Amino acid sequence: MIRCTVVGNPENRRVALFAAAVRAAGLPAPRVLPWLEVLRTLRDGGPGALPRFRPGEIVRLDSPGENDEVGVLLRDVEDQTRVEGGALWYARFTGAVRALTGRALADGARLLDDPDELAVLFDKRLCHGVLSGAGVPVPRSPTSGPGAPPVRGWDDVRAAGLGRFFVKPAHGSSASGVLAVQTGAGGRVRAVTSVERDGQGHMYNSLRVRAYDTETEVAALVDALAPDGLxxxxxxxxxxxxNRAMDLRVVVVAGRATHAVVRASRSPMTNLHLGGVRGDLAEAREAAGPMWETAMSACERAAACFPGTLCVGVDLLPGTGWRGVAVGEVNAFGDLLPRLTGMPGGGAEGLDTYGAQVAALLRGTAPRGRGAATAQAGAREPAGAGDASGAVPVAGAVPDADAVESVPASGSVRAPGSGDMAGPVAEESGVLCGVPGAWRGSGTDVEK
Amino acid sequence: MSHYHHLTEFHGLPVREFGGPEADHTEVTDHGAVAWRLSVEPYGATEDFGSRFARFRETVELERTSALIVGQWDKSGVDPSEVLRLLEENRDRLPSLRALFLGEIVAEEQEISWITQSDVTCLLTAFPRLTELRLRGGHGLGLQPVRHESLRHLIIETGGLGGDVVRALGACQLTALERLVLWLGEEEYGATVNAEDLTGILAGTHLPALRHLGLRNSEIQNEIAERVAVAPVVARLTTLDLSMGVLDDSGAAALLEGQSLAHLHGIDLSYHFLSEEMAERFATAMAAVGVAADLSEPQDGEECACDVDGAEECDCAEFRYPAVGE
Structure with missing residues (x-):
């Protein structure tokens, strides 16, 4: 009997939706291992204190986003609408993933994700390098791959000599901290972004996309973002x-492009929570003509760079007039598209993205565990996983035996709720990875 | 909407992108039966405009080319003087050229106010048989007064148009011009045009054949409407287009109170800030004299960004913008 465990935030829809798909396939409800518990255990007891896994157990990692306590543990920032802390978040999250997957593998469990691949997927520079190296069409980038020079601030951006470009925090997601910059004749500069700064220079994600029109303002923003990697x-x-620019979120499960949505926007950020709207998929397919196959193939080739990962969400950018395509980003937790069923010909017709993943599991096309991914992934930090003792540096770990909480050997098993499948569809807000999870609305903080 | 999509047809011909070295045009048997489109990929350039034009010149029967579209010639900030030089140099090899669109660049490629143009007078002097000229982008655009006896359609689309260009147009002798459309834009995006600059055009002295006048996409749309309401040129028009701008009740009232518009076939005020009452009044008045009035796309204006909580008053109750700026 297949037994699944989801490492996630138990209150999150993602967990409920996956659990519902597992049950719908006639399998026992998955146990849920909360990120909060994993992170606290690592902090207080180190990797040795992590809960144990059962041999043959199938382990799915899901997003740690949209949970304030988890957010605080990952980047020491109280207000989850803040932009800063990406580098710390990355170090702690990938560290926790390595420790946890090391434990799982040592216990004989099987992973649907790969720690090295996750480390690439959560670093846009590395991800771009891997895609580019595999011949997947991508926009040009001077920061591609582990060998590229770091961007230390606006001067480095200027020196790159790009005309119109994106500045993206290396570890951000869902447009967090992203600037769409245009430079033109006579030193004219304009940046469109959802970042807003307060009087103390703190940066926040705002649901209101705004423009900064002076080089001084843009430089200050970029300089402030740079320490976390750009x-x-x-x-x-x-x-x-x-009259809206569009891109596609294409979900690839076990190598096949199964689900797609069109996101259309008047702002440079197509994310649905930033004013983007759902576009018409059938219309896009028609407009694409023969390029549709090229597009889906590009998505599948992008996903193939991550063979140890069961499912990724690919941002596919159709060029003007569909004359070409490029892959914008590949998202590790890009499958939150509730109730969207598979597109015709994708092999997951009638199934949502979670159902498609469970089906792949049952078909035997899901990753078999730590794959041949390591060589391709090219992560900056070679993985130390696979070692059950999990000598993984976890930032903030305090090896204080007195502080170790009692963790049941099997991990605390929480059955997910019946799921909020009837929840508002509008929340497919484009916050598909949830790092960080919160956005400021007009006046009030809005959890997305 | 044209500003967001490349044209598929121009000058009555299907558009054909010339493309990079890999492009194959062997199935285009009649090189005069398509509108050729030349552009480069500024965000991943493999070939610059000069090289692409050189291949174009080698590959295509220039003599038969009647319609030409030029898309992006470089990244933003670079003017098209190289494009103009190449066209001018090859004028003798382009005897059939009748229609030219310089700057067919959609918003995703470059927002309209980031397109850098240059003085385009040489196009009119080098191609006296041109019947259709369309330009996009107002930054850097220049024009000197000239006489041209073939041009029937002139369209200049901008997020901000210079007053000097408008004055020069008013001084041009465009004896065949039937259709003149200007997107005037806003100061924020480089517009220096004021209502006074329109005097020459509105007098119509040098535009004897004009049938359609479009003065669109302006932040001074009301002032324009006031001028148009008493402009001599209106008598010879069949259609008038004051759409896409910040037109409100005062501009519409000026039109109702001005000269008779009853001879027009249609008037386009779409994308406007008219009150429902005024829109109704205007529609009724036009219907009564058999003029088709387009009052679609009513706008509300954007709410102001000021924090009005507790503030005594905010004098920017709403922001109003023309349809295309940036």
Whole structure:
């Protein structure tokens, strides 16, 4: 009998949706191992104190986003609408993943994710390098791969000589901290972003996309973002639907592009929570013509760079007039598209993204565990996983025996609720990875 | 909407992108039966405009080319003087050229106010048989007064148009011009045009054949409407287009109170800030004299960004913008 465990935030829809798909396939409800518990255990007891896994157990890692306590543990920032702390978040999250997957593998469990691949997926520079190296079409970038020079601030951005481009925090997601920058004749500069700064210079994600029109303002923002690592990417002129630029979120499960949504926006950020709207998939397919196959194939080739990962969400950028395509990003936790069923011909018709993953598991096409991914992934920090003792540096770990909480050997098993499948669809907000999880609305903080 | 999509047809011909070295045009048997489109990929350039034009010149029967579209010639900030030089140099090899679109660049490629143009007078002097000229982008655009006896359609789309260009147009002798469309834009995006600059055009002295006038996408749309309401040129028009701008009740009232518009076939005020009452009044008045009035796309204006909680008053109750700026 297949037994699944989900490492996630138990209150999150993602966990409930996956659990519902598992049960719908006639399998026992998965146990849920909360990230909060994993992180606290690592902090207080180190990797040796992690809960044990059962041999043959299938382990799915899900997003640690949208939970304030988890957010605080990962980047020491109280207000989850803040932009800063990406580098710390990355170090702690990938460290926790390595420790946890090391434990799971030592116990004989099987992973649907790969720690090295996750470390690449959560570093846009590395991800770009891997895709580019595999011949997947991507926008040009001067920060591609582990060998690229770091961007220390606006001066480095200027020196890159790009005309219209994106500045992206290396470890951000869902447009957090992203600037769409245009430079032109006579030193004209304009940046469109959801970042807002308060009087003390703190940066927040705002649901209101705004423009900064002076080089001084743009430089100050970039300089403030730079310490957490920046990725630069040339603008890729996208196709339009009506008067909105569009891109596609394509979910690839076990190598096949199964689900797709069109996101259309008047702002450079197509994320649905930033004013983007769902576009018309059938219309896009028609507009694409023969390029549709090229597009899906690019998504599948992008996903193939991560063979140890069962499911990724690929941001596919159709060029103006569908004359070409490029892959924008590959998202590790890009499957939150509730109730969306598979597109015709994708092999998951009638199933949601979670159902498609469970089906792949049952078919035997899911990753078999630590794959051949390591060589391709090219992560900056070679993995230390696979070692059951889990000598993984976990930032903030305090090896204080007195502080170790009692953790049951099997981990605390929480059955997920019946799931909020009837919840509002509008929450497919484009916050598909949830790092960090919160956005400021007008006046009030909005949890997305 | 044209500003967001590349044209598929121009000058009555299907558009054909010339493309990079890998492009194959062997199935285009009649090189005069398509509108050729030349552009480069500024965000992943493999070939610059000069090289692409050189291949174009080698590959295509230039003599038969009647319609040409030029898309992005470089990244933003670079003017098209190289493009103009190449066209001018090859004028004798382009005897059939009738229609030219310089700057067919959609918003995703470059927002309209980031397109850098240059003085385009040489296009009119080098191609006296041109019947259709379309330009996009107002930054750096220049024009000197000239006489041209073939041009029937002139369209200049900008997020901000210079007053000097508008004055020069008013001084041009465009004896065949039937259709003149200007997107005037806003100061924020480089517009220096004021209502006074329109005097020459609105007098119509040098535009004897004009049938359609579009003065669109302006932040001074009301002032324009006031001028148009008493402009001599209106008598010879069949259609008038004051759409896409910040037109409100005062501009519409000026039109109702001005000269008769009853001879027009249609008037386009779409994308406007008219009150429902005024829109109704205007529609009724036009219907009564058999003029088709387009009052679609009513706008509300954006709420102001000021924090009005507790503030005594905010004098920017709403922001109003023309349809295309940035």
């Amino acid at each position: 990725h630069l990417e040339s603008w890729w002129p996208k196709a339009a639907q009506g």
